Amino acid sequence: MNLNKFKKTIGKTNPEKGLRDLAGARKAEYHHNDQGAIRVKGKYISHDYDRFGRxxxxxxxxxxxxxVPCTVLSFFLPPGSIWNPFSIFLTGMFAVHGFALVADGLRNSNAPWAMKGIKIYWMGVILLIVLSMIISMLPKG
Structure with a gap:
């Protein structure tokens, strides 16, 4: 066994070997000239806003x-109505989250209006739940 050849192989250092895995490394043909592009997990996400996503x-x-106001107003409808608060809650949840998912898919995971809409919807629902609990605890009379 020739150990000298083995030692020469171990001693070699190739400084270019692992550079492609570094966070900022990129090939020239994949480089975007846009200053607003951000590299996330090997993909360049630009701040270009798609009109359909918006x-x-x-x-x-x-x-x-x-x-949110429709859910509040549905509490005052007659009991036999088709628009009870739970059906409006489910319809609103699926509509808001569905549009937000489509917007997020079209805008490269950058949909601030959709995220604001989801936050507003859930804050309104939580506020409505808290208020209904407080009202139910009040003495009747």
Whole structure:
């Protein structure tokens, strides 16, 4: 066994060997000239806003502001109505989250209006639950 050859192989250092795995390393053909592009897990995400994504995000935001008051107002409808609070809650949840998912998919995981809509919807629902619990604890009379 020739140990000298083995030692020469171990002693070699290739400084270029692992550079492609570094966070900022990129090939010239994959480099975006846009200063706003951010590299996340090997993909460049630009701050380019897609119009369809923006429309879906703003729609989710507006639906959140629409369904929270509708859920509150549905408590005052007659008991036999088809629009009970739970059905409006489910419809609003699926509508807001559905539009937010579409907006997020179209805008490269950058949908601020859709995220605001989800936050507003859930804050309104939680506030409604807390208020209904407080009202139910008040003495009747």
């Amino acid at each position: 429309v879906f995000g703003i729609t989710a935001y507006l639906l959140a502001w629409l369904y």
